[in-house]
Amino acid sequence: MSKSNKISMSVVRRLPRYYRFLLELKSNGIYRVSSQALAERLGTSASQIRQDLNCFGGFGQQGYGYDVPKLFDEISGILGLDNQYTAVLLGVGNLGRAIINHVDFESRGFKLTAVFDSNPDIIGTQAGGMTVRDVAGLKEHCQSVKVDAAVLCLPKESAQQVADNLYQCGVRGFWNFSHYDLSLKYGDVVTENVHLNDSLMTLCCCMTEFRKKDGAESSVPQPTAKEKASK
Amino acid sequence: MSKSNKISMSVVRRLPRYYRFLLELKSNGIYRVSSQALAERLGTSASQIRQDLNCFGGFGQQGYGYDVPKLFDEISGILGLDNQYTAVLLGVGNLGRAIINHVDFESRGFKLTAVFDSNPDIIGTQAGGMTVRDVAGLKEHCQSVKVDAAVLCLPKESAQQVADNLYQCGVRGFWNFSHYDLSLKYGDVVTENVHLNDSLMTLCCCMTEFRKKDGAESSVPQPTAKEKASK
DNA sequence: TAGATTGTTAATCGATTAACAATC
């Protein structure tokens, strides 16, 4: 447990997939898996999986493979899912509301404790069992309750400014859905951007490339099983 | 124009950011930009930008830099945004509805032409100016109208099956929001997965790593400006 | 012409794959 080699971002981005698949194995009552089997299912190579898992230390057993529940727990631990970071969400429009209802915060290491908006028509309404608060009270709220992370579902005009405020209140994690690249100048902040429009353009680009070469001996970005399966 | 070197996925994922930033420059009436200036703003290196743009052919001019509107048009072209691919959306729950309203399909190369659900309470309601149809009529619809792409906002239980149906109807692009790794076994399909829960776990992981090392001489996944800014 | 900045090649760095000895 814990080898403390630096974990590269490439590895981190693969961990949730391992997590999901191990959960599935577990619920199917499967208690043992080899890197080979995992690789086949996930569309990667056994070599990569062993390499990845060894960033943290040998969880497996030669000649046997990996113990599913144990590996699952280890990966949950590395992901930090037992943390229950407190989070607030800003911007309860269509997207904000969908995220509140659709995302499983609790099992992913977060607890959504309050949601804010600036629109008087939205303030006071219900969302995910909470009452939407006035963003004017944001600072006050953050001073009375420790807030670890913020989910930004704001229009891009206000994103940077609100983020700065949040930073001043001690928020250090940002899940950013606004069409804006947060550039908190601070070094001690973690940002995860979800740019839906960018994602859609990427799809458009790949579809277009694909057509150009019309399948076949493509110089195409990603017909491979691996990339399809991963992010 | 068009050098037809294979475009790597790393480059493709950076193009939308270039696109966004050039659009901003354009609306600010700036007509000229150097790789240096672009790099500073985007938190990358000038070298990388020049390298990226040269996958397609020299858009710049020595001693001058890049012509903003021209570069913008070239990148739009590479992204294929002029394509107007037809798309349908499956699953008009919270998330589906948010995507319909929040995502700018038209300017990203797609035209959303129909939306479907299987829930009788949802069928017949309005969403983004369209009437939600019964998914039972999906095949028929695809036979009468060519559908290039599908947006999947379904529960993971039905995602694979619906995707298979869509494939049989000729759909070759998938924007997948279901918590499921589509594994269309077919080689001629392009899939872009948006796994929100995975993204959230990634954030959790990075926040946790960060804490462990408590800032400072971290072996941490990404306090760097570059990674913060990009996906 | 002098200055700026590209296009492009070479050097470096990191991530993936292959191979195999260690060991259950």
Add this chain to the structure above:
DNA sequence: TAGATTGTTAATCGATTAACAATC
């Protein structure tokens, strides 16, 4: 013991960075 499969090192591949000649 024989077979299986890991942990780990070495080889390959790709992506990023550095450097500089070409040229506007």
